[in-house]
Amino acid sequence: MKKVKKRALVSTVVVSSMLFTVACSSGGESKAPAAGQQGQNQSQNQAPLDLSIAISQVGDIPSKGNPVEQAIEKFTNTKLDIQWIPSSAYNDKINVMLASNEMPKLLRVTQGPTIVNAIESQLFWEIGPYLKEYKNLSAQNPQFFENISVEGKLYGVPLYRNMGRGAVVYRKDWMDNLKLAYPKTVDEWYNVMKALTQNDPDKNGKNDTYGIILHKKYNEGAASMTTRFAVMLGGVNKWGVDKDGNFTPEYTTPEFMETLKLFRRLYAENLMNQDFAVLDAAEAEKWMDTGRVGFRFGVATNGKSQQDRLNKTNPSAVIDVASFEGPKGIRIASENGNNGFFVIPKSSVKTEAEMKRVLGFLDKLMEPEMSTLLLRGIEGTHFGNTADGKTEFIGDGFNIFQREVKPYRDNLTVLEGYNVKPLKDVPIGEKGTKMESDGIKYIVSNPALTLKSPTYSERGQELDLQMMDAQTKFIMGKIDEAGYQEEVNKWKKNGGDKVMAEYKAAYQKLKK
Structure with a gap:
C-alpha cells in the first residue's frame, strides 16, 4: 500500500494527521490505542444506546425486530430505530430535517452544496480527531475520508465502496480466435479495435462486429470512458495539480488528446459506431449482450454478469476482465469511494460521550461478526463455510439475503474484503471481486474532488457541457485540433480560468 501513501492528495497532510494510526490496508489487523479500546469495552457494560438512524429504502422495508436487526442490536449494544425513507423522497426529507434541525442520531447524506452548508453551519460533530480511537474505522485507506472532507476536516463516516473498481470487460474468445494480445498502448488499442471490427472475430x-462502441454519455461523470482511458495512458483524473498548486483540467493534457485522437480515428475509419452521439447507454450494453462488440468499460465484477447474459444466447462465449493497464502500468481513475456518509447531528447527540458511542457503533459494524452478517447473512440460513476457508450461499440463500440482509448491507459501514471470508464463486466472479479490492493500490485520485470553487458551483454544468460537446465534435471530425483549442480558450474565458484560480486558492489554504 506504500504506493497509495506516496500519491499527491489534496488534503493528505490534514487528514493524515487525523489518522496517524491508520493502516492503509483494507484487510489487515490494526490495534486501536488503549484508551479508545477501553472506551469501547466499557460501552458493553452500559445500558443499550438508543440509536435513531435515517437511511435510504432499498427494496422492501425489513420487518422490525427481524433476526438480522436483533443480531446487530445485540452485538453493538444498541436499540435501533431505523427510519427507512424511499429513495425518491430521500433528499426532500433530508432538507426538511436540516431546515427544522430535527434529525436522528445518525443521518445518511451525500456530498453537495446543501450538506456542505450544513457542515459549515456546525450542525454536525467534527469526528476527525476521534477516528484514531476506533480500530476498524482507522484501518481504512485515508482516501475514503479525504473524499468526504470539507476544507480538510472530517464530519462523517463513509458508506464505503471500492475506489479502484474500474476495469475492462472483453471477449477473450474473440481475442484468442484472432491471436491478439491484450492492448496497452494507443497503437495496440487501434490495431485490436480494427481487427475485431474487420477480421470476423466470431467466425460467422x-x-x-465492433471492437468497442461509445454511447452519448461516454464523457460524462466520474467514470467517463475518456477519463478512464486517459488515466490509463498516464494522465490525470479530471484535474491535475502541480507542486505550486496550479490546476490543469484533463481535457488540456496530452493523454486526453491522445484518447480523443484514437476515437476520432476509429470513427473516421468506421471502426466504431457512427451513432454514438445519440446512442443510449442501456442500448450500448445490449451490443455486447448480443455478441456484437468485443470491449466495454465497466467495473471488475461486471465480468460475471456479462458472462451470464451473453451465455443465454451464446453458451460458448468467453468473457474476461482486465485492469486499466497502459505504458506506465496499472492506473485506475479513482471513484468517490462511498455511497454517501453518516453524519452525527449535534441537535440529537448533545454530548461528546454519546457521540463517541455512536462512532463506536459504526466501528463495531466492521468487526468480523458484523462484517460477516452484513456481507454474507446468517450462517445456515443464507450461507455456509467451505472446506477451503471461503463462504458460499446455500440453497435459496442468495435470494433470501437480497430480501433480508441487503437493505442493511447497502446502508451501513461495511467493505467487501475487510474482516470477512472470501465468497466462493465461479472463477471470473472471484477474479472480479479480488480485482475490485486490490484496485485501491492503483488509483489515481481527483485532487479537486472536495475543493470549493464558487464559479464551478454556479456554472460548472454549463462549462462541462461546452467541453463535452467540443470532444464529440472533434471525434466526429467537425472540428480539428485548432478548433478544439479554440473551445478550450472559450472555456477559460467563460469561467474556466476562475475555476482554476479558485481551486488553487482552496488547495493552498489546505496546505498551510
Whole structure:
C-alpha cells in the first residue's frame, strides 16, 4: 500500500494527521490505542444506546425486530430505530430535517452544496480527531475520508465502496480466435479495435462486429470512458495539480488528446459506431449482450454478469476482465469511494460521550461478526463455510439475503474484503471481486474532488457541457485540433480560468 501513501492528495497532510494510526490496508489487523479500546469495552457494560438512524429504502422495508436487526442490536449494544425513507423522497426529507434541525442520531447524506452548508453551519460533530480511537474505522485507506472532507476536516463516516473498481470487460474468445494480445498502448488499442471490427472475430462470416462502441454519455461523470482511458495512458483524473498548486483540467493534457485522437480515428475509419452521439447507454450494453462488440468499460465484477447474459444466447462465449493497464502500468481513475456518509447531528447527540458511542457503533459494524452478517447473512440460513476457508450461499440463500440482509448491507459501514471470508464463486466472479479490492493500490485520485470553487458551483454544468460537446465534435471530425483549442480558450474565458484560480486558492489554504 506504500504506493497509495506516496500519491499527491489534496488534503493528505490534514487528514493524515487525523489518522496517524491508520493502516492503509483494507484487510489487515490494526490495534486501536488503549484508551479508545477501553472506551469501547466499557460501552458493553452500559445500558443499550438508543440509536435513531435515517437511511435510504432499498427494496422492501425489513420487518422490525427481524433476526438480522436483533443480531446487530445485540452485538453493538444498541436499540435501533431505523427510519427507512424511499429513495425518491430521500433528499426532500433530508432538507426538511436540516431546515427544522430535527434529525436522528445518525443521518445518511451525500456530498453537495446543501450538506456542505450544513457542515459549515456546525450542525454536525467534527469526528476527525476521534477516528484514531476506533480500530476498524482507522484501518481504512485515508482516501475514503479525504473524499468526504470539507476544507480538510472530517464530519462523517463513509458508506464505503471500492475506489479502484474500474476495469475492462472483453471477449477473450474473440481475442484468442484472432491471436491478439491484450492492448496497452494507443497503437495496440487501434490495431485490436480494427481487427475485431474487420477480421470476423466470431467466425460467422459476416461483417457485424465492433471492437468497442461509445454511447452519448461516454464523457460524462466520474467514470467517463475518456477519463478512464486517459488515466490509463498516464494522465490525470479530471484535474491535475502541480507542486505550486496550479490546476490543469484533463481535457488540456496530452493523454486526453491522445484518447480523443484514437476515437476520432476509429470513427473516421468506421471502426466504431457512427451513432454514438445519440446512442443510449442501456442500448450500448445490449451490443455486447448480443455478441456484437468485443470491449466495454465497466467495473471488475461486471465480468460475471456479462458472462451470464451473453451465455443465454451464446453458451460458448468467453468473457474476461482486465485492469486499466497502459505504458506506465496499472492506473485506475479513482471513484468517490462511498455511497454517501453518516453524519452525527449535534441537535440529537448533545454530548461528546454519546457521540463517541455512536462512532463506536459504526466501528463495531466492521468487526468480523458484523462484517460477516452484513456481507454474507446468517450462517445456515443464507450461507455456509467451505472446506477451503471461503463462504458460499446455500440453497435459496442468495435470494433470501437480497430480501433480508441487503437493505442493511447497502446502508451501513461495511467493505467487501475487510474482516470477512472470501465468497466462493465461479472463477471470473472471484477474479472480479479480488480485482475490485486490490484496485485501491492503483488509483489515481481527483485532487479537486472536495475543493470549493464558487464559479464551478454556479456554472460548472454549463462549462462541462461546452467541453463535452467540443470532444464529440472533434471525434466526429467537425472540428480539428485548432478548433478544439479554440473551445478550450472559450472555456477559460467563460469561467474556466476562475475555476482554476479558485481551486488553487482552496488547495493552498489546505496546505498551510
